[in-house]
């Protein structure tokens with residue numbers, strides 16, 4: 001079965017057991033939001049105990065507090081009533097394995113998928129690539145705990161974010177499934 005068929009088939013099964021979820025309200029019932037990485041090993045519904053309708057989950061590469069992530073968080077509280085936020089990065093994140101300079105070089109060479117070796121990502125594909133990557137801030141990570149502190153701090157200091165919303169910082173351990181708090185981040189994100 002192709003991935004396309006797998007997804008459509010899985011959805012058929014989901015619809016068959018959908019139950020009364022069509023009656024869920026639009027605002028998250030548990031009034032919180034999670035900003036986390038898109039990494040395929042992370043399942044926020046499982047690691048944080050969510051059911052449909054419970055919470056907002058905003059995901060991007062790294063779980064970074066990009067302008068667009070903040071756009072979603074502002075909508076999350078202003079229109080949909082969330083009152084507590086979690087920023088959750090994780091161990092072994094792909095964003096630790098390259099820099100803006102590396103990404104720009106890789107994409108300038110080739111648009112094919114690069115490979116990850118002991119010395120980082122390298123190109124195996126053919127060109128042409130594009131220099132457009134130099135206009136993107138890839139928001140890479142050099143220190144995991146520090147990136148959580150930075151992102152919580154950026155959200156905390158954003159003029160569209162009210163001080164009443166506490167922001168907690170965590171790192172998800174991909175080896176154990178455990179959420180490990182980053183106390184410095186949670187402190188930076190404390191409500192006032």
Ligand SMILES: [Zn+2]
Nearest residue numbers: 037039093094
């Ligand atoms: Zn990641």
